[in-house]
Amino acid sequence: MITENTDDLIGYFVGCTSAYRNNELVTATSRVLDKLGVEFIVFPDEVCCGSVLFRTGLNDDALELVNHNITMIRELGIKTLVFSCAGCLSTFTKxxxxxxxxxxxxxxxxxxxxxxxxxxxxxxxxxYRKRTKDNPLVVTYHDPCHLARYCDIYDEPRELINMIEGLKLIEMKHNKKMAWCCGAGGGVRALYGEISTDIASNRLDETTACWEHINEDRLKEALETEAETLVSSCVFCKNNLSLASKEANSGLPVLDLSQILEESEFS
Structure with a gap:
């Protein structure tokens, strides 16, 4: 819901990766905000949050972006800023x-x-429109480093998953503070692609072990499982884990939680 009235407006900070590479997450997030019935705006003058510049030591250049974004948000009277990008959120938070x-x-x-x-x-x-309470989509959740380690956000994504009728959450062995990195962070994806993929593949292996446990439970109930899903809440994790899944021919779908919400009914 885009409006020119700035009273009680929510600001949606899109982020570079979603804006230029993963438009589907911008669409999903915007639709979810609409379903919530909140008024929100996106920022035509939004610039990069500066995360990469901070991580590479170019603080002076990064602070120019910081000043621009803070001034832009304040001048619009925004009091609540929502992110779909965990990296942008961690940069704003820190x-x-x-x-x-x-x-x-x-x-x-x-x-x-x-x-x-x-x-x-x-x-x-x-x-969740595609499944039911009696036949839920079984998901496992990957904790993004930017969201979890940097912002201490562990419980809210799980609370959200458990709120969605038609989903069932099963945890991987390594979760929350002990969760393994997907391999995309810290510039590893850009500079050391093979290492990044290897790390992501290890995370997928753990996910597969999780599904084996789930399948045992489902077999006890004499129910045939359909395709299950690895869910995260970070565009970088989604991209790296999706790439690893594709290269390994695992057949395991990887979705951002916003995409699950996009396919859900709010009432």
């Missing part, structure tokens, strides 16, 4: 907050935090 001396002037939420908050406030129920 670097932007430090630059603003702890007073950004607006609150930060990842989509996986914002959806449960609004759903509870509005007493909304969420149902």
């Amino acid at each position: 670097e932007y907050t430090k630059y603003a001396k702890g007073n950004l002037g607006f609150d930060l939420y990842h989509l996986t935090q914002f959806v449960p908050k609004i759903a509870k406030e509005k007493n909304l129920t969420i149902k």
Whole structure:
């Protein structure tokens, strides 16, 4: 829902990767915000959050982007800023907050935090359209480093998954603070592609072991499983794990949680 009235507007900070490489996540997030019934805007003058510049030591250049984005958001009167990109959120949480001396002037939420908050406030129920409560899509959740280790967001994504009728969450052995990295972070994907893929493949191997356990449970119930899914909430994790799944011919779908929500009904 895009509006020119800035009273109580939500700002959606898209991020470079979603804007230029993964438009499907921008579409999914926008549709989810619409389903929540909130008024939101995207920023025509949004520039890169500066994450890569900070990570490579180009702080002066990064701070120019920080100043631009903070000024833009404040001038529009935005008090709540929502992210679908975990990397952008971690940069705002760590670097932007430090630059603003702890007073950004607006609150930060990842989509996986914002959806449960609004759903509870509005007493909304969420149902995944493609499956049912009696025949749920069994998913396992991968904790992104940017969201988990950097922002200490572990429980909200799981709370959200458990709120969605038609989903069932089964944890991998290594989860939350012990979760393995997907291999995309820290420039590894860009500079050391083979190592990055190897790391992602190891994460997929753990996911496969999880499915074996699930299949045993399903067989006990004499139910045939359909294709199950690895879910995350970071565009970098989605891309790297999807690539590893494709290269390994695993047949395991990898989705961002926003895409699950896009295929869900809110009532």
